[in-house]
Amino acid sequence: MNENNVALRVKDLHVHYDTEDGVVKAVSGVSFDLHANERMGLVGESGCGKSTMALGLMRLIKEPGEVVAGEAWLGDKNLFALSYEEMRMARGLEIGMIPQGAMNSLVPVIRVKNQIIDALADHKLGLSKEQLEERALEALDSVELPRKVADMYPHELSGGMKQRVCAAISLAMRPKVIIADEPTSALDVITQRQVMETIGRLQERTNSAVILIGHDMGLQAQFVNRVAVMYAGKLVEVGTVKEIFTDALHPYTQLLISSLPTLGSKGVFVSIPGIAPSLLELPSGCVFHPRCPKAMAICNQEEPVLHSDSSGRRVSCHLYGNGGMN
């Protein structure tokens, strides 16, 4: 892979929560590369650590959570080595995030235009008032909202419009990396498509890279190029969207894909047996082994390593140990 093409390189990220009941290992050793112009999906069930990972990258984790290890290289900067001020500047300018439920976090008493300007003004871009206003309007253009929305209040907008306003706020400074955490979770089907298409077009125009976090595999199939699958805080498989959906390697991914309803499988209900483990006490060896239909003896003794092959495909499973992947 062309090294110069990497927009974000995450290495061995660990996020822990220090609670009264023990240490919750929300993210354990996640590493991946996000290439420029790429749309990558991060999927997994509730509690698997994907949102935590996103917040960790943005350095927005609050106590008792803490990023205990890892690097995140945005260009030549390690996000975790930046000072508080530097990181604050980087947010929005170089890496932006549309958090889950963002539309409920819009300030109800401030006009849309001013909420966008607030985000811009704080970054000391040295712009005059008129320039800031123009930038705000351009941000609305980029999410395909009519300019008259600028003078409106959040409650006057529909769910889809509010979510696009949130995207406008987060992306007003055209960051190169965009993290969208379940950006359409509360939206209707048609509105969801509209918002995703808007984000997609924005990504293409600005040549940025997007990480789409969610548990809706269908949405991933329609939007992303590559998919990373997380389970119990660990990355278990990474591959192109075609590889994941038609030829998944990791047993968890296979079960996940087969449990999804599609047009051809009416009446067939496949579910994943068992329940996800508590993050306080992860199973020994491979975290998935208690539920894995293909578990072998080695699986509860040794943790599998994330193997990569030359095309960037990775899987963390003893079935494919030592390069026996294809």
Add this chain to the structure above:
Amino acid sequence: MTHLLELRNVTKVFGEGAKATVAVDEVSLYLESDKPSIIAVAGESGSGKTTMGMTVLGFLRPTRGQILYRGIDVDKMNADQSITYRREVQAVFQDPFASYNPFYKVDRLFEKPIAKFKLASSQGEARELIEEALNKVGLRPREMLGRFPHQLSGGQRQRLVVARAILLNPQLLIADEPVSMVDASLRAGILEKIRQLHDELGISVLYITHDLTTAYHISDGIMVLYQGSVVEAGDVDKVIKSPVHPYTQLLVDSIPWADLTLKWGKQPIIEPTEEDLARLAAAGTACCKYAPRCPQAMPRCWESRPPLFHADSGRVAACFLYESGTTLEKDELGGLFSALNNGSS
């Protein structure tokens, strides 16, 4: 034969005067007693589907029209009939957490109705019934009972609610978005249990959802609502695989299938203009509601509201494109669905 459930020209309006919103607009439907079926009520927010569910459950009173359960108007039931109605019409709601009073253990969800409906003559018997129901949904009683809701996962909580429905053995189950707040990987399990309710216990289900993928999987018939009116209805296979109403077509086209061969986005999303919206508002009932957004709108559509036409056998659509078909009588939607059911268990 009296129908199990009948909606007669039900209309529900919220608010008054200029601010009035018509949530449900003259919807008629019936479900047969002797032929249990699973009918999906699909639509986006504002379609009226949840309001419809709430009126069937008796939590909202229709502004006009009637809801009849086993032939008796829900509004006019005496005490005994009311209790029967309460016991025989149950629900599974959207939010797995909100179904529980956080103050009590989850056991209360089962113990209360058993006591109130006198389903067991002793505590021991009650316990047996509860354990049986839990086993049927694949949960272990020892791990679930005695716990508080916050100690269980969303999927487990929702399964418990389904187990409660199994235990109560109702005649009709209103499932309002039962899996939309549950993780995608756990949905299949819960949907399977709901399907079993129908297959094994003969319970009719009104499956209310905005997610056409799950509607497709679990139901026999489907009715698509748009702003309170039925725009298309019929055999779920036909409606989803080859929708005829422009709105359903847009809806189906926007489904994010987890299938790379089924890409969304072929249909453009048309934003209605201010003038068109004003025109619709002025026309009142003499205009097709979907006209401002419809890529195939004809002058006809702005002049009167289309009734449900038979677009082909086993499916109807409220669209002038299918004017050549026979009109479906308002109150015969139920007949359309029961005709579908011939052959399914």
Add this chain to the structure above:
Amino acid sequence: MKGGETMTSSATTQNVVAAAVPKPRSRLHGILHYLKRNVNLAIGFSMLAILILFTLVGAFIVDLDDAYPGAVRAARPPSAEHLFGTDGQGRDLFTVAVAGTWVTLQIGFIAAGVGLTAGVLLGFISAYYGGTIDTIIRWAVDVFMTIPGFLILIVLAAMLGGKVSTVGTGLIISLFLWAGPARVVRAQVLSLRERQFVLMAKLSGLSNMEIIIEELIPNLLPFLGAQLVGSVMSAVYSSSGLAILGLGNLREPQLGTTLYWMQGQGALVRGLWWWVAVPVAFLCWAFVMLYLISSGLDELANPRLRRRA
């Protein structure tokens, strides 16, 4: 999790921690553990315990007659015989403190108890049944909240001429304490009424009354606790205020009345500092204690305010 929930990072924390399923604890252990974290509540409750102990134990030690004028030698500073000294009219201040605290607590809890119960009941009925009843109750609430309660109390107290008993005072004050809780409870119930678990309860065959008592009230308990404390504070303020103005029952020993007498008799001029210090100290203790409990309950009722361990 889907469905339009606001997932701020604190919610993510809760989600992560909840997913990690904590071990169940016994209720008592849980309460004590919580008190360790909620300092305000812990200190407040301790202060209340001390005050109550003081009153109860004190009642056994002293001869209550000493709290009346002429019982002992006047104007004595604190000594072994008279721990808090005596006032200018021959009352033993220690006895006055014991008796007065008891009276103040009584008035506080009667007023708050009656006012709160009435307010809560009316709030529930108003919200749950709606319609005409709701309109009437709301009107009454508006009236009582607009009238300046303390002024009316002064007028009433002046009219009744200081002959009202302790219980009577409590009941009169309660008239002005029910409106606030009623309004707030009504708002809470209106929002709870549409909750899914209430719908489930209806589907389980519960009647309206059963829903109010079994489903809604338990959820309002922490909130009601806070209201109770607020009401007690109001009642103590009001009764002390009236007493200081000389409008309380002048014959009975009360902390506020002591301040009234002490003013009128020129305690400070005469250098009888203990006559001032004792009631002031006790009233301060009471107010600080009530404030801490109220702030502690606030934290309990509103999980967002909870400080991390």
